[in-house]
Amino acid sequence: MEIIKIKKSDWAGGIDKSRKTYHLFGPVKHKNHHIFRQLENNIYPDMEYMSSVLSPKSVLFPQSQKILVTSADASGKACHIFTPPEQDHTPRAVIGIRPCDAKAVQLVKLNFDTKEYQDPYWCSAFEATTFVGLAVNTPSVLDFSTSAGSGPFAQEGLDVLLVDCKDHYLAKILSQKGKEFLNTAGFNEKEDPKAADQVIQQMKISAEKAICSVIQTQHLKKKTVLELYEAPFWEDIAFSCISCGTCAYVCPTCWCFDIQDETQGKTAVRFRNWDTCMPALFTRHSSGHNPRGEKIQRVRQRFMHKLKYFDDKYDQGIMCIGCGRCVEKCPVNIDIRDICNLMNAYKPEKESDAGEIKGEIK
Amino acid sequence: MKNPYTPYPVKIDEIDIATEDKSLKTFKFVFLNKADEDNFSYKAGQFAELSIPGVGEIPIGIASSPIEKGFVKFTVFKTGVVTSHLHKMKTGDVMGIRGPLGNGFPWDRLEGKNIVIIGGGFAFTTLRSSIVYMLDPANRNRFKNIDVVYGARSPGMLLYRDELFEWEKRDDIHMNITVDGTDDPDWKYNTGFVPAVVEAKIPEADADTFAIVCGPPIMIKFTQPALKSLGYQDSQIIMSLENRMKCGIGMCGRCNIGRELVCKDGPVFTLEELNLTPGEF
Numbered sequence: 001m002e003i004i005k006i007k008k009s010d011w012a013g014g015i016d017k018s019r020k021t022y023h024l025f026g027p028v029k030h031k032n033h034h035i036f037r038q039l040e041n042n043i044y045p046d047m048e049y050m051s052s053v054l055s056p057k058s059v060l061f062p063q064s065q066k067i068l069v070t071s072a073d074a075s076g077k078a079c080h081i082f083t084p085p086e087q088d089h090t091p092r093a094v095i096g097i098r099p100c101d102a103k104a105v106q107l108v109k110l111n112f113d114t115k116e117y118q119d120p121y122w123c124s125a126f127e128a129t130t131f132v133g134l135a136v137n138t139p140s141v142l143d144f145s146t147s148a149g150s151g152p153f154a155q156e157g158l159d160v161l162l163v164d165c166k167d168h169y170l171a172k173i174l175s176q177k178g179k180e181f182l183n184t185a186g187f188n189e190k191e192d193p194k195a196a197d198q199v200i201q202q203m204k205i206s207a208e209k210a211i212c213s214v215i216q217t218q219h220l221k222k223k224t225v226l227e228l229y230e231a232p233f234w235e236d237i238a239f240s241c242i243s244c245g246t247c248a249y250v251c252p253t254c255w256c257f258d259i260q261d262e263t264q265g266k267t268a269v270r271f272r273n274w275d276t277c278m279p280a281l282f283t284r285h286s287s288g289h290n291p292r293g294e295k296i297q298r299v300r301q302r303f304m305h306k307l308k309y310f311d312d313k314y315d316q317g318i319m320c321i322g323c324g325r326c327v328e329k330c331p332v333n334i335d336i337r338d339i340c341n342l343m344n345a346y347k348p349e350k351e352s353d354a355g356e357i358k359g360e361i362k
Numbered sequence: 363m364k365n366p367y368t369p370y371p372v373k374i375d376e377i378d379i380a381t382e383d384k385s386l387k388t389f390k391f392v393f394l395n396k397a398d399e400d401n402f403s404y405k406a407g408q409f410a411e412l413s414i415p416g417v418g419e420i421p422i423g424i425a426s427s428p429i430e431k432g433f434v435k436f437t438v439f440k441t442g443v444v445t446s447h448l449h450k451m452k453t454g455d456v457m458g459i460r461g462p463l464g465n466g467f468p469w470d471r472l473e474g475k476n477i478v479i480i481g482g483g484f485a486f487t488t489l490r491s492s493i494v495y496m497l498d499p500a501n502r503n504r505f506k507n508i509d510v511v512y513g514a515r516s517p518g519m520l521l522y523r524d525e526l527f528e529w530e531k532r533d534d535i536h537m538n539i540t541v542d543g544t545d546d547p548d549w550k551y552n553t554g555f556v557p558a559v560v561e562a563k564i565p566e567a568d569a570d571t572f573a574i575v576c577g578p579p580i581m582i583k584f585t586q587p588a589l590k591s592l593g594y595q596d597s598q599i600i601m602s603l604e605n606r607m608k609c610g611i612g613m614c615g616r617c618n619i620g621r622e623l624v625c626k627d628g629p630v631f632t633l634e635e636l637n638l639t640p641g642e643f
Contacts (some may be wrong), residue, residue, distance in 0.1 A: 021573075067367050070415045079458045080370040080415045081394075116626065117366045117611040124363070225620050229543045229640045256615030259608045268416035270367075275614070281604050282616050288440035289579070291605060291619075291642040301618075301642075309621040 001234025003196040004171040005189045014185035021184045025059045026095040036066035045095040055101045055252030060125040068270040093130040100150040102157035102319040110314050111255050130177045133158040144213040152229040153204035215340040238299035240332040245276030247326040253319050365609045369413040369458025370398035377447045382518025388437045406491040410461030420444045421607045425487035427494035437487045463610040465630045476507040477619045480628045482556050482577030486521045512539040513556040538563045557584040567593040596634040603643045
């Protein structure tokens with residue numbers, strides 16, 4: 001393991017050096033919040049940011065993306081023969097990604113990079129990307145990452161972990177990609193790895209201690225899908241939902257998309273756009289039949305997918321990394337932490353018990 | 363990296379009106395590139411995305427059979443934006459096909475077994491593919507008895523009528539064609555709903571029998587008790603499902619039933635498998 005010291009006075013210069021090789025993405029102040037976006041030459045990542053409204057998932061999975069194009073000109077030979085548009089797969093680096101958001105990329109990878117099919121747009125972007133994470137020294141009150149398979153100093157999915165030590169960063173190199181990025185940026189002041197790692201460990205412990213929000217997941221796995229699906233609490237949970245889909249758009253692990261065609265002049269384009277499982281149209285058949293036509297079915301789908309189906313399918317824990325974005329942004333205060341704890345604690349009444357209870361009420 | 367979103371370019375070679383009300387047409391496509399035809403190697407029960415640039419894509423079961431070479435066929439009901447557009451297209455038009463997709467029927471497990479095929483309405487396409495496949499001289503002795511129940515509202519709404527009546531004449535397949543009702547005095551086949559015909563005409567289950575059921579939800583619902591009364595276990599009942607789809611490759615997230623993705627893990631499941639899911643189809 002290698003740990004590099006980066007003086008903050010050298011930071012901007014290194015960022016500029018790295019631009020010659022990498023397209024940089026990072027957190028930038030926008031109105032009263034931060035967004036992740038591509039950084040033009042004179043823009044630097046705001047390393048003081050607390051959180052971004054949207055996660056950096058769009059670096060690999062843009063909100064709207066052309067996937068195929070063709071000529072719609074009937075007089076031409078290649079009319080109506082779709083081909084993928086040119087794509088830029090030169091190296092890119094995401095600077096300042098939070099550790100939990102990097103873990104989210106690993107979860108999304110399970111969907112886009114499978115044994116049978118590889119999504120070429122996502123996978124190529126992933127290959128091209130170096131993730132330079134920034135540890136969270138002061139977690140927000142909504143952060144529950146430590147109980148959701150990640151944490152403020154978690155390393156999974158990162159190539160470099162930067163730790164902010166006031167006048168300098170300690171940069172823990174976690175992969176070859178990370179090493180190359182730091183070399184390119186000219187950051188090469190090696191620290192004694194043992195001593196530096198101790199500093200990081202201390203900071204990690206105090207950051208983790210500061211997290212006061214936790215979810216319980218230990219019983220989810222052994223419950224059956226149907227037990228949880230038929231639990232009585234879904235009606236209450238879904239009651240206030242307005243099907244806006246905000247939870248899905250702000251979620252770093254939500255990957256659902258729609259595919260739509262457009263004809264623009266003599267060019268036909270096929271796009272894919274972020275989608276959400278919250279509106280009824282998402283699953284409506286052309287016949288009008290809808291397997292999730294009711295709001296309660298869709299709300300249940302969202303949480304069952306994240307907290308049960310996903311782990312049943314991939315055996316990689318829950319599909320939530322505890323960033324707290326959906327908790328913060330939900331306009332009607334639906335809170336995944338409460339739902340998770342409710343599911344985890346749920347014990348279906350045995351039929352015989354249910355009968356006894358019924359018998360008592362007269 | 364192979365791009366699973368890029369369709370193979372095809373040309374519409376033939377269009378047949380499939381039902382008397384003209385709501386279904388059968389499209390025969392030929393591949394523009396021979397290599398694509400070889401790559402589009404499929405099993406009966408799989409589906410493909412028919413892709414019309416500038417309009418969209420639709421997932422449709424493959425109606426031709428793997429033994430039929432040089433083309434692929436799909437029978438399409440006119441219902442939404444893409445199918446309505448397709449119904450207006452002409453022979454010679456170029457479009458795309460993406461696939462084959464999905465698991466198809468479990469032919470390894472079906473080998474050496476009695477096969478009961480139960481279909482209703484428009485959902486006879488992949489069943490037609492399966493029957494043609496099993497009746498091929500190279501394959502027929504790989505299966506024991508083949509019993510078929512196929513029903514439609516009226517004689518004119520039956521798909522693939524010429525083939526159905528040819529199969530009626532054969533002695534290596536037991537056909538039970540039925541219609542809900544008809545005023546045709548010359549109608550010489552069954553009248554009645556599919557579940558009733560199943561109960562009356564289909565042999566009782568033994569360990570070596572599988573039933574494949576495809577049809578509208580109402581038919582599926584009432585066929586299950588009919589099969590149960592004949593002794594069929596849920597593990598012997600095979601169903602092919604439909605859900606709204608976009609990508610067809612398990613990524614876009616809308617066709618799931620619990621953890622199962624209908625497009626990739628399905629569309630074919632046993633009833634036993636479906637009993638473990640929330641049944642959102």
